[in-house]
Amino acid sequence: MTDSIYDVAIIGAGPAGLAAAEQILKHGGRVVVLDEQARAGGQIMRQPPKKFTVRDWLKGDIYNDLKDLLQRMADHPKVIWHMSTTVSGVIPLTDGFQLWLHDMSGLSSLTAKKIIICSGCTERPLAFPGATTPGVMGAGAIQTFLKSQQILTGENFVFAGTHPLQLIVAEQIMAAGGKVAAVAFAQPLFRGLSLLKQPHSLLSHWQVFAAAAKSLIRLKRAGVALLFGYAIKEASGGDSLKTVTLQPVTAAGKATQNRPLRQYEVDSLGLCYGFQAASELARQAGAEAHWSEGRGGWLITHSEWMESSRAGLYVAGELTGMAGGDASREEGHIAGIGCALALGLVSRHDGHKETKAARKRLRKHNRFARILCQISQVSDHLPDTVMTDDSLLCRCENVTCGTLKNALEDNPHLLSANSVKLLTRTGMGLCQGRLCYANTAALITRSRQCPV
Template sequence: MPTSPSEAFDLAVIGAGPAGLAGAVTANEAGLSVALLDSAAHTGGQYFRHPAPALGTGRPQALHHDWPAYAALRARLAASGVRHLPGHHVWTVTREAEDRWTVHALTGTDGEADEPVTVRARAVLLATGAYERQLPFPGWTLPGVVGAGGAQAMLKAGLVLPGKRVVVAGSGPLLLAVASSLATAGARVPAVVEASGYLGYARRPRALATNPHKLLEAAVHGSALLRHRVPVRTRSVVTQVHGTDRVEAVTVARTDRHWRPVPGTGRRIACDALAVGHGLVPQIELATTLGCATRRTPDGTTALDLDDLQRTSVPGLWAAGEPGGIGGWALARTEGELAGLAIAARLVGRPPHTGGRLRGLRRDRARMRAFAEAMAAAHAPGPGWTRWLTDDTDVCRCEEVTAGRVREAARDLGAHDARTVKLLTRAGMGWCQGRMCGAAVACLAAEGTADGGVAEGIVPPSAERRPLAVPVSLGALASRPEPEPGPDPGLAPGLAPGLAPESGPHHPPTG
């Protein structure tokens, strides 16, 4: 349901996953008027994605381990005064003045509606989630290769499997969840191929001891894999996909501690699908466009630098969940509730640090964030992964840029960062705007440096600062309303609202 152009709210929440849901209902229960915008038709985000009612499933909770917690959040939303705006694709956020923000969105399944929508608010909470990190390999463009999270989404939302025999590969705890879900749903899973190991968690025993529920989750997934006789191969990677019109098999090889394939260890495994992913990347484009400070996470991604009340470095802008670093749905819910309380306190003029509920949330957040950091460190990609790329491997699928062209730009033209490679090869200029190839391009560019990127580990792509977070038509841009008059102390002269200059070392310039 679109909003009236003149309608304004105390708080606009972008994203209706666990963080956004918790933040919206908490702020509303504290007395704020709240608009909750999300691109999907249903709440829940990626984690609690569930089938449409038309599919006739009677027990969507069977596909989730924590459905009661989501159901409780959904019930709070239904009982609240939050204005839920599904099918709203937010393409930019602008600050018109202090305590005056405008959220710009397109409506429809894919944002194809003719009329753009604007939502005005006194504060904004970003709960935009994350997307999968993909590291390419020969054959990864064949039909039948899907993201690990994509395979889980197919099952949860569409009740379909990516294939009958599905190899699950990459790195990170998501692999165990995906493999157990696929096996339980009837797929044959020949192997789970984990590039890292699980001993890295032992280096942070305190994080494990204070988060026993994480060990329980691992035990649940592990028992499912044992029950379905699914082997888990650690320190191994898929180095090639075989097939003509579709996946027919994969080659799995052992790796050293830098993720370099060990010669002579390749083994072919027959399958008709491959679900692959190497962790998640915080979705922070809206925030970096506004000049928010960022930090580098232990697994080489870029996340927002937040304080203990979920505030970004830009006044009036909060964030919760994966934009602050990948940590799972329970942490996202806690951070959303914490942000909702902090925003309510700020807008009504109360001291934000008072109250036992808020102190408890901050303790829970610190405990779960410590485990998230341990998880990121344990599954951080090693720099040697580029050794499995042949020069004719497509790296940028949208623009069909090969690894050889990226290496040539780095070796012969001095392109040692993702932005320069993009300007010389068009890698990252396609429909996904570098979400699929950004990490790979940055790593290949680093091969041309003195240490080949090994000394610093995986080299992340620069934090992108684009004024458009999703594709938007020229017609929608032309119909964007003029900002209300009034000075904005956060903007330099000559800059449009929302395109603040960079400040500090956190924001390397990008194209």
């Protein structure tokens, strides 16, 4: 075990972490950047392995600024990288933090005066019949294979969800040679069109809107069925996906019989029902969090300098609320200056001066993000509509939705996720609830008529 001391330890090498590192290094701080992946960039800039060459990696103008940031930091001589490294725990000390790490060489630790957690987000899963059938994946996971190695996860695809990312991924699948039968949105079309009532946000993010519109047009021209008011009902096929069934739903997410079911013979299903903040590490370290169903679940509360309620622990990126890579970069910029300010590397006057433009851009990105979250939010009744008693809720411990419902009915004293966990083992597996906590929380709150 080795124990090195740094000014700032940055957990997460995506846009937020890279931007934070750049600002701290600019002011002379000693920085270490840690990430589970082998290369920097995060999910949005997932790089291929070093021995692979990917032609036309991350095409499109919307990635240009982020790619420039990645290039600057990848070549920076003073960055200390700890890649392919898991941060197992964060222990607050009197004058800093101790981080426990695990990598291919085993366990180790390091100490930092300040830490910035930029742990990003994960895709939100829904529990439905056949959700664990091989061939069923998150749309973001499908895109990761494309970005990093140009691998198609199947030949024939259907996408189902609420988030417009699935339009872009579907178009990328077709460009790579795959076939897309349908892209289904659970919300009605008019909810998506409400974005047109926000011309200021559209104009300020015209590149994002143009990319989505371009994908939509290409999908329509290719004969892809674009459905609104349709959600996943079942994925079937046994050892591999063969059939996807979509069901009509109302604007509130309830099942309806006013339209027929849709069935598709495909070998890959991409789900895109939103994202949830990966805030577990920050919460484990004692940072205060608040619940926001529409912005990503448990979000970390922070100051104007991105400092959490735990002094010296800063956050940036999606664990403060879903807003995308550009907003994450600006938050990382502010958090980096915030750390430099706390370390005495920059004056308060200069700190405000150096973050003025970033704060302005962040406000713009957050306005757009709030609108996007409203449009793509999973309707209240949708999780109940798609899940059945036999649907697998906790994959790690093999707990079904019916098992949890019965436990809640038979034990009226169960009032919290912790008590449910102890009785049913829901959330006690290797992922520690990352895949089931949102659906579990929804079942508990509806059963007990209480907030999360």
